[in-house]
Amino acid sequence: MKKINTMILALAASGSAVAGGMNDDPFLFMLKVDKLEFRDTNEGTALVWDAQAWAGKDLNKLWLKSEGEKGEEGTEEGNLEVLYSxxxxxxxxxxxxxxHDFRPTPDRDWFAIGVKGLAPYLFEVDATAYAGESGRLAAALSVEYEYMFTQKLILSPELEMNFYSKDDEEVGVGSGLSDMELGLRLRYEIVREFAPYIGVNWWNKFGNTADYAEAEGGDASDVEFVAGFRLWF
Known part of the structure; x- marks a missing residue:
């Protein structure tokens, strides 16, 4: 059945567990690495990660999320989120x-509130609003879809966008739509819990974010070929 893996994960995260006709509410744990990949960038090879873990029961869980990028000169971007769900x-x-954004420096801390789930037509959506120091506001949107060629071969287009209310030149972020990323990855699930993939990724920075990057000698846009794997348990 189409999107069966996604629906199983989503049901484990937010649905009810029923066993033998009786409600069951065990304590559960899951670790999922959506991306652990190498990217061929204009500035060399970069390692990118996007991982999350949760622990809890049917309705209430503790989530940990982290994503970032490590380039030739060390970790360039990185954050960690601790969330009640x-x-x-x-x-x-x-x-x-x-x-907590620990890269780039200086680090930044934010209060986060958002929603995560399956939209109509089985689009995976993660939308979060943030409030930071000095009246800073931000928002992030991630949307993913999975098209199953077979039970093991899956094509996954993805969209990510970040918005900020104020310029923050120290970390290279401009107000408004700061950056957008589009990705297309084709993975093969050797087993349901492990899947290597290849793909292509395009990103673009906008407004002052692009200006800050170019002033530091960086790029405002790039197309990257990627290779990595996805796993969960």
């Missing part, structure tokens, strides 16, 4: 907590 509908959670 509560199921509010089948396949939908509301999440709130703290995000």
């Amino acid at each position: 509560r199921a509010i509908a089948p396949f939908w959670d509301v999440q709130a907590g703290w995000r």
Whole structure:
């Protein structure tokens, strides 16, 4: 059945568990690495990660999320989120907590609140609003879809966007739509829990974010070929 893997994961995260006709609410744990990949960039090879873990019961869970990028000169971007998550509908959670951006420096801390789940037509959506120091506001949107050629061969287009209310020149972020990323990855699930993939990734920085990057000698846009793997347990 189409998208069966995604629906199994979403049901585990927010649905009800039923065993033998009786409600069951065990304590569960999951670790999922959506991306662990190498990218061929204009500035050399970069290692990119996007991982999350949760622990809890049917309605209430503790989530950890982290994503970032390590280039030739060390970690260039990186953050960690610690969130309380509560199921509010089948396949939908509301999440709130703290995000720490440890790269680039100086580091930034944010209060986070958002939703995560399956939209109509089985689009995976993760949308979060942030409030930081000095009246800074931000928002992030991630949308992913999976098209199953076979039970093992899966094509996954992805979209990510970040918005900021204020310029923050120290970390190279401009107000408005700061950056956007589009990716297309083709993975093969050797087993359901492990899948290598290849793909292509395009990103673009906008406005002052692009100006800050170019002033530091960097790029405002790039197309990258990627190779990595996805796993969960």
